[in-house]
Amino acid sequence: MASVLRHLRAAVGVGRLAALAVALIALAGAATACAAALQREADSVEPPPAKADGDRGKLYDDGCMIDQREMRWPTCVYGKRKSRKTVVLFGDSQAMQWFPPLRRLARRHGWRLIGRTRAGCPPAAVNFASRCNKWRKETLRRIERHDRPDVVVTGTGVVYEVIEGGRRLGLKASRRIQRKGLARTLRRLRRTGAKVRVMKTLSWAPFDAVACVEKRMKRLRRCAFDRKQPMNAVFEARATKRVKGAKLIDARDRICLPRICPAVIDGMLVYRDPKHLSATFARSLAPWLDRRLPRPR
Numbered sequence: 135m136a137s138v139l140r141h142l143r144a145a146v147g148v149g150r151l152a153a154l155a156v157a158l159i160a161l162a163g164a165a166t167a168c169a170a171a172l173q174r175e176a177d178s179v180e181p182p183p184a185k186a187d188g189d190r191g192k193l194y195d196d197g198c199m200i201d202q203r204e205m206r207w208p209t210c211v212y213g214k215r216k217s218r219k220t221v222v223l224f225g226d227s228q229a230m231q232w233f234p235p236l237r238r239l240a241r242r243h244g245w246r247l248i249g250r251t252r253a254g255c256p257p258a259a260v261n262f263a264s265r266c267n268k269w270r271k272e273t274l275r276r277i278e279r280h281d282r283p284d285v286v287v288t289g290t291g292v293v294y295e296v297i298e299g300g301r302r303l304g305l306k307a308s309r310r311i312q313r314k315g316l317a318r319t320l321r322r323l324r325r326t327g328a329k330v331r332v333m334k335t336l337s338w339a340p341f342d343a344v345a346c347v348e349k350r351m352k353r354l355r356r357c358a359f360d361r362k363q364p365m366n367a368v369f370e371a372r373a374t375k376r377v378k379g380a381k382l383i384d385a386r387d388r389i390c391l392p393r394i395c396p397a398v399i400d401g402m403l404v405y406r407d408p409k410h411l412s413a414t415f416a417r418s419l420a421p422w423l424d425r426r427l428p429r430p431r
Contacts, residue, residue, distance in 0.1 A: 172396055175352045179403050180414050183348035186406045191413035193223075193233040193249045200252040205265055207272055209280070213240025213247040219430035220246045222283040222328070224273065225257045227410060229289035232333055234413040235420035236287065242420075245430055248281050257288055258315035258373075259322075260296040260308075274319070278326050284430030286323045289333035290316065291409075292368045313369035320377040329428040332374045334384040336395075337361050339408040343397040357397035361390045383426050388419065 181189040193199055198210035213221075221240065223233055230251040240247035250273050255266035277283060296308045296315075303311070316332075323330050339359050346357035374382045389395060389404060389411075397404055399415065406412040 172355060172358065172391060172394075173398050173400070174354055176354060176398055176401055177351070179347060179351075179398055179401055181403060181406075181412060183344050183403065186344045186403055186412060189403075189406050189412045189414055190410075191230070191234040191416070192237065193230060193251065198249045198251065199227070199230050200269065202252075202254045202265070205268065207250075207269075207276060209276075210249040211246060212237050212249070214244045215246060217244050217246040219244065220248065220281060220283045221285045221287065221427075221430060222248045222250060222277055222281050223287050224250045224277065224323075225288045226251065226255050226291050227253050228291050228335065229257070229287070229333065231411045231413075231416055232287060232289060232423070234417040235423045238417060238420040239424050239427070242424075243429075248283070250277065250281075254291075256294045256296075256312060256315070257290050257319050258294075258312045259318040260294075260311055260315035261298065262294055262296050270319075274322060277323070283326060283328040285428055286326075286328045286330045287333065287427070288320075288323070288330065290335070290370055292335050292370070309369045313373045316370060316373035317376045320373065320380045324377060324379045330377070330380040331427060332370055332380060332382050334382055334386065335368065335370060336411070337363050337386060337390060339395075339397070339405055341408065343405045343408060344403060347397050347403060354396070354398050358391075358394040359397075361386065361393055361395050383423070385419065385422075388422050 193210060196210060198208055200206060221236065223229055223236055233249060236247055239245065252266070252269050255269055256262055257270065259270070261267060277286070293305060294308060294312060295302050295305060296311050297303070298311060320330055320332070337359070343357055347354065350356045371382050374380050402415040402418060403412045404415050
């Protein structure tokens with residue numbers, strides 16, 4: 135990539151057609167190299183496709199991912215339970231998928247890791263559903279009064295239709311309200327003194343990627359999908375920019391190629407369903423995530 139940039143700078147600097155041609159050739163070579171890195175076939179993958187849906191991580195297995203029908207607030211602690219360095223994972227299932235690498239890092243660094251997640255409930259301070267609203271309010275209170283985190287990692291789905299003026303809004307109008315609501319939540323988390331990291335929404339498979347891999351083990355390229363999607367340019371990035379001390383972490387460059395997102399990487403199923411990472415693959419991202427998280431005080 136560095137050589138490509140040098141060629142491009144030369145082309146712009148001297149305005150020579152020959153230099154531009156060299157730059158384009160180098161760029162094409164880089165693109166070819168990326169395409170060659172895509173895993174094309176596999177004899178087996180982990181987790182096996184038949185078990186992919188259950189590959190959600192210990193937070194889910196322990197019953198700490200609250201179901202939409204439930205109203206409870208378990209305190210699920212992992213890592214070094216008596217550590218003074220506390221990391222809280224807060225949000226919906228889009229946040230929960232990052233628990234496996236966080237748990238690995240908590241063990242490595244001696245953190246106390248607390249999971250506070252609920253399925254289908256936006257962490258943004260918006261009117262969505264009465265149970266979600268109540269869960270969010272109480273969970274934030276517990277984070278403030280009991281957890282006292284050094285770092286909060288959060289994530290959110292992007293297809294929530296919020297209620298305003300007594301009526302359910304469409305997705306487009308909801309995103310504007312969610313952006314403001316998420317910024318309010320992030321500011322509240324920042325007032326605890328914690329550093330806040332927001333996990334960017336990933337590209338979603340527009341089909342059942344697991345079933346595709348099961349049927350096309352020798353043609354895995356058929357199971358890759360377009361990286362550029364409407365949900366990639368939505369509210370969570372804008373909300374994060376509005377809050378000092380909050381930063382966005384975007385894993386798409388680690389998971390996807392420039393134009394497509396593969397369904398299998400290094401023999402691992404990337405997704406357990408169209409929208410969520412498998413715990414097996416997410417766990418492999420621990421070193422990558424480690425370099426992007428702030429250290430608890």
